[in-house]
Amino acid sequence: MIGSFEPIFNHRVRALIRKEFAQIRRDRRLAVSLILPPTLQLLLLGFALSATVSNIKLGAVDDSRTPQSRELVATLSESKSFHLLAYYASVNQLGDAISRNQVDAGVVIPYDFARDLERGRTTTVQFLLNAMNANTAAISQGYAEGVIQAYNAGLRTAGLQPVFQQIGSQELGRQGQAQLHPAYLYNPGLKDSWFIVTGVFGLLLILNSSLVAAGAMVKEREAGTIEQLLMSPATTSEIILAKTAPLFVLLFLMSIIAVAVMKLAFGVPFHGHLSLVLSGAALCILSGISIGTVNATFAKSAQQAQLMAFFINPPLNSTAGALNPVEAMPAWLQPLTIINPIHHFAVIARASMLKGSGFADLWPNFLGLFAITLVLGSLSVWRFRKQLS
Amino acid sequence: MRRIFAQTRKELTQIVRDWRTLALALLLPMILLLLMSTAISLTASHLPIVVQDLDDSPASRDFINSFRASITFHVVAWPPDKQPEEALTSNAARAALIIPEHFGRDLARGAISSLQLLVDGSDANTAKLMSGYAAQVTRAFNQRKAVSSQSGPVQAAIRLWYNPGRSSKKFFGPGIFVLGLSMFPPLLASLAMAKEGEQKTILQVYVSSISAHEFLLGKIFAFMIVALAECLLMLILLFTYFGLGMPGDPTPFVVATVLYAFCVASFGTMVGAAIPSQVAAIQAVSFGGFLLVFLLSGLIFPIDNIPAGIRWISNFIWGRYYIEIVRDALLEGGGWPATGFKVAVLSLFGPIFYLIAWRKMRRMQLEV
Numbered sequence: 001m002i003g004s005f006e007p008i009f010n011h012r013v014r015a016l017i018r019k020e021f022a023q024i025r026r027d028r029r030l031a032v033s034l035i036l037p038p039t040l041q042l043l044l045l046g047f048a049l050s051a052t053v054s055n056i057k058l059g060a061v062d063d064s065r066t067p068q069s070r071e072l073v074a075t076l077s078e079s080k081s082f083h084l085l086a087y088y089a090s091v092n093q094l095g096d097a098i099s100r101n102q103v104d105a106g107v108v109i110p111y112d113f114a115r116d117l118e119r120g121r122t123t124t125v126q127f128l129l130n131a132m133n134a135n136t137a138a139i140s141q142g143y144a145e146g147v148i149q150a151y152n153a154g155l156r157t158a159g160l161q162p163v164f165q166q167i168g169s170q171e172l173g174r175q176g177q178a179q180l181h182p183a184y185l186y187n188p189g190l191k192d193s194w195f196i197v198t199g200v201f202g203l204l205l206i207l208n209s210s211l212v213a214a215g216a217m218v219k220e221r222e223a224g225t226i227e228q229l230l231m232s233p234a235t236t237s238e239i240i241l242a243k244t245a246p247l248f249v250l251l252f253l254m255s256i257i258a259v260a261v262m263k264l265a266f267g268v269p270f271h272g273h274l275s276l277v278l279s280g281a282a283l284c285i286l287s288g289i290s291i292g293t294v295n296a297t298f299a300k301s302a303q304q305a306q307l308m309a310f311f312i313n314p315p316l317n318s319t320a321g322a323l324n325p326v327e328a329m330p331a332w333l334q335p336l337t338i339i340n341p342i343h344h345f346a347v348i349a350r351a352s353m354l355k356g357s358g359f360a361d362l363w364p365n366f367l368g369l370f371a372i373t374l375v376l377g378s379l380s381v382w383r384f385r386k387q388l389s
Numbered sequence: 390m391r392r393i394f395a396q397t398r399k400e401l402t403q404i405v406r407d408w409r410t411l412a413l414a415l416l417l418p419m420i421l422l423l424l425m426s427t428a429i430s431l432t433a434s435h436l437p438i439v440v441q442d443l444d445d446s447p448a449s450r451d452f453i454n455s456f457r458a459s460i461t462f463h464v465v466a467w468p469p470d471k472q473p474e475e476a477l478t479s480n481a482a483r484a485a486l487i488i489p490e491h492f493g494r495d496l497a498r499g500a501i502s503s504l505q506l507l508v509d510g511s512d513a514n515t516a517k518l519m520s521g522y523a524a525q526v527t528r529a530f531n532q533r534k535a536v537s538s539q540s541g542p543v544q545a546a547i548r549l550w551y552n553p554g555r556s557s558k559k560f561f562g563p564g565i566f567v568l569g570l571s572m573f574p575p576l577l578a579s580l581a582m583a584k585e586g587e588q589k590t591i592l593q594v595y596v597s598s599i600s601a602h603e604f605l606l607g608k609i610f611a612f613m614i615v616a617l618a619e620c621l622l623m624l625i626l627l628f629t630y631f632g633l634g635m636p637g638d639p640t641p642f643v644v645a646t647v648l649y650a651f652c653v654a655s656f657g658t659m660v661g662a663a664i665p666s667q668v669a670a671i672q673a674v675s676f677g678g679f680l681l682v683f684l685l686s687g688l689i690f691p692i693d694n695i696p697a698g699i700r701w702i703s704n705f706i707w708g709r710y711y712i713e714i715v716r717d718a719l720l721e722g723g724g725w726p727a728t729g730f731k732v733a734v735l736s737l738f739g740p741i742f743y744l745i746a747w748r749k750m751r752r753m754q755l756e757v
Contacts, residue, residue: 041680048684050694051431051514072543098550099723101713117542124544131549132720134557135431135514136691141547142521145528148545155542177501177534178452178492180527182520185477187510195512215668303580303667307409310576311417318425323689325515327433327483328557333424351480354511361479 012234016242024246034212034250035257038204042258046197046266049323052190053139058082059094059103066114072125075151076107081143098130105129105140117155186271186354193266194354199322201258202345205281206288207313209251213292214305216243222301236385240377244289251288255281262353271356280348280362283369287341290376297383322346344368392599396607400581401614414577418569418619422626426565429689430557433515434460437482439467446493452504455530456486461522473507483509484519496534551720562631563715564688566623570649571682571708574616575657576674582608582661583670591665601750605658605743612654613647620646627719637722645714645732648739652707653678655742662749682708707738 024030058076062069077084085103088094094106106128116123127144131137187194220226220243229239259277262268270277295312299305319333320342326334337343344365351357359366404410438456442449456462462484467476473485485507495502506523510516552559585591594604627633635642657674664670682688685695685702686709692700703709710731717723 044699045684048695048699049690051690052694053691055693099717099721100727101717120542122542122544124546127545127547129547129549131552131555132716133560133691134552134555135518137549137552137555138432138518139514139521141549142517142524144545144547145525146521148543152543177531178496178527179501179503180506180523181503182506182508182523184508184510184516184520185474187513187516190510190513190516192513195514198511303671304409306668306671307413310413314421315424318421319428324429324431325433325436325512327436327515328430329428333428347480350511351478355478355509357478357480 010238012232013238013242013245016229016234016239017245020242020246024250030212031250034208035254038208038254039257039261041204042197042200042261043265045200046193046262049196049200050192051135052192053136053143054080055083056081056105056136056140056143057085057103059086059088059097059106060084061088061091061094061106061108063111064109064113068114068117069109072109072113072151073107075154076144076147079143079147081140081147094128098128101130104136105144107144191266194268195350196323197262197266197268198349198353199320199346201255201262201281201349202284202342203317203320203322204258205251205255205284205345206291206316206342208254209247209285209288210292210295210312211306211309212247212251213244213289214296214299214309215292215302216247217293217296218299218302218305221296237381240293240381240384244293247289248282248285251285252278252282255285268353270353272352272358276352276359276362277349280345280352280366280369283366283373284341284345287369287373287376290373290380291341293380294376294383297380297387316340316342319343320346338368339372341369341372344372392603393607393610396599396604397611397614400608400611403581404577404611404615410577410580414573414615415619415622418573419622419626421569422562422565422623423630425568426558426561426631429561429565431514431689432518432555432557435463436461436484436515436519437465438462438484438486438519439465439473439476439482440486440488441467441469441473442488443490444488444492448493448496449488452488452492452530453486455526455533456523459522459526461519462526477507477509483512483515484523486523558631559633559720560716561689562627562633563719564712566620566627567686567708567712567715568679568682568688569623570616570620570711571653572674572678573619574612574650575653575660575678576671577615578608578612578654578657579661579664579670579674580667581612582658583665583667586661586665587667601747605662605746605750608658609651609654609743612657613650616650616653617646620650633719635718635722636720637718638724639718641714641725641728641732642718645711645728645735648732648736649707649711652735652739652742655739655746656707659742659746659749662746681706685709686712688712707735710735 060073062073073084076082082105086097088097088106091108094103094108097103098106108126108128110123110125113123113125125148127141129137129140129144184190217240220229234242255278259274259281263270291312295305295308299308319329319336320340321329321337322342326337326343329337347365348362351362404414440453440456442453453464457464465482467473467482473487476482476485487505487507489502489504492502492504504527506520508516508519549555585594599607656677660670660673660677664673681702684690685699686692686706687703688708692703692709695703714728714731714735717728721727
């Protein structure tokens with residue numbers, strides 16, 4: 001096995017790698033800072049980030065003041081989705097409460113609510129939703145309609161108004177209905193954290209590997225020791241290879257810890273092959289390292305490299321579909337995910353861990369990661385060589 | 390006073406001379422605002438769905454057409470000989486609709502026909518949105534088919550306030566605006582301050598006649614000007630591209646913006662004074678300015694969703710108050726009664742950061 005790698009890992013590279021490892025052993029801070037903060041961030045983000053909408057604060061204006069209207073309010077607040085905060089005397093007061101963010105949603109029951117129900121007429125209840133947060137609004141809209149449907153169904157079975165029941169059952173007898181039964185595959189409990197941690201994992205891999213690689217490459221130049229390396233018989237690509245190999249080992253260790261955290265702290269299931277996730281992580285680290293080395297060839301100091309990282313990382317993070325669905329991005333941005341390593345890794349991690357997809361389904365993403373690494377890696381070798389000659 | 394302005398002028402000259410810093414200061418916030426606020430939305434549309442039609446009748450095709458007509462779903466072709474679950478594992482679709490045999494016959498007979506919707510739950514939020522939308526499409530289909538339009542005794546009329554189009558851009562725009570202000574001015578301020586420590590130019594400050602207060606205030610004013618310039622540029626974007634406006638009284642927003650500029654500039658200066666190393670200072674600011682504001686201030690995910698064990702932390706995140714003030718000013722227009730308290734809380738953070746920075750400075754001055 002080692003024999004076949006002889007042309008790449010020859011004695012020069014092995015000596016250089018030994019030197020890098022010795023440096024890292026002396027500087028324990030790097031090893032600690034590579035392993036501890038990402039694990040903490042994964043824990044913090046996984047627990048803190050959740051798009052779940054529950055306990056929407058509800059305000060009610062009950063102009064009807066009848067058992068029927070109170071029943072409706074009770075049905076709303078009984079569900080986990082809404083939490084009744086207060087009754088208001090008028091719609092204006094409710095509006096003020098919504099604009100002050102005291103309540104997120106309001107329900108207005110008209111004065112003729114009970115009378116209409118008893119006469120078998122359709123009555124309309126108004127919902128006011130604060131739609132500033134589009135996601136919360138869309139989900140609470142669904143909740144509100146669901147609760148009203150349940151209330152209607154309850155009215156029918158309880159036979160609260162015989163007049164209506166007759167019409168209802170007649171209609172039901174005449175007209176068929178399509179009934180939809182949704183089944184949530186792969187995540188029946190709909191745990192948000194599974195989506196978040198698999199996305200954050202890729203985010204952390206790219207962030208850390210690019211920053212550390214840029215730092216390591218620039219450090220040699222800042223300290224002025226790069227000339228000594230160049231005078232050695234090792235070639236440019238051998239120097240880059242030797243510089244990045246120990247970083248790769250450390251980052252890979254970090255990804256194994258991250259996988260353990262996901263399994264133990266968040267209970268993420270592993271339906272697919274673990275080797276698939278880990279090889280995806282390895283490719284992801286390599287592409288992150290090559291982002292870092294390209295960055296380093298443009299920067300003259302550690303400070304400049306860090307500033308450049310501010311130009312690269314936030315756009316990469318926000319257009320990866322790691323924390324939000326790709327379909328929610330504008331149409332012109334969606335094709336760009338193809339050059340985003342975080343996106344490819346998030347797809348690999350989610351599909352193989354949660355859904356049990358195999359390599360047959362995921363090879364395009366592996367190919368994407370591989371291509372990104374290859375292009376950026378050769379770019380950095382080329383830039384490096386040009387600068388030194 | 391004259392010395393404060395001289396210090397401010399020196400800082401601004403330094404920023405303008407370095408193109409990287411200038412671009413970081415002025416361009417990057419605008420790029421981020423454009424990119425993140427459009428990319429970060431959680432409400433997806435055109436979600437790919439495959440349909441397995443075992444009935445293949447006019448009724449089932451009619452039902453599929455009602456899914457085709459919705460913006461949320463995008464029906465993609467799937468070979469009938471393959472299992473619909475495979476479309477989910479291969480990421481070809483996010484949901485699969487299975488129409489049973491005899492669907493059309495059951496509907497014509499007046500029976501209830503059950504359809505199955507398999508939803509990819511690996512993205513829990515999108516899964517919930519999809520099943521909600523699919524239920525709405527089905528309800529509309531049933532109502533269309535029904536002889537009378539009457540569907541139930543109680544009907545819900547839902548009004549969406551402040552953002553009737555449910556545009557995520559309008560919600561996230563103000564949030565990213567605050568994120569930009571919380572990240573870049575303190576980053577530059579901490580770099581400038583740490584640089585003085587790293588290059589030992591701070592010793593010249595100690596031996597000059599400038600006092601710690603004058604030195605710090607001069608620096609902070611310079612970065613307040615940077616922050617207000619960024620704020621102005623981003624506001625122009627918000628008013629034009631995002632189509633936002635000021636529905637109410639703008640004075641609380643103006644007061645809060647000046648207070649926040651002071652707060653973030655002092656935060657950066659404090660970090661720079663406490664950590665005289667540029668690389669470490671960048672990390673501290675990206676934690677305080679970016680990660681905490683991004684995660685714990687209700688920028689994307691509501692604060693109520695954060696587990697109670699760590700939710701209290703968000704009370705100490707300065708960005709949280711400013712985000713609420715900005716959202717109120719740009720979307721709701723509640724004015725002083727809605728935001729007065731938050732402006733008062735916000736005014737406390739700046740002086741605290743300033744005092745810590747001043748104590749650090751004074752101590753260093755004695756040490757040297």
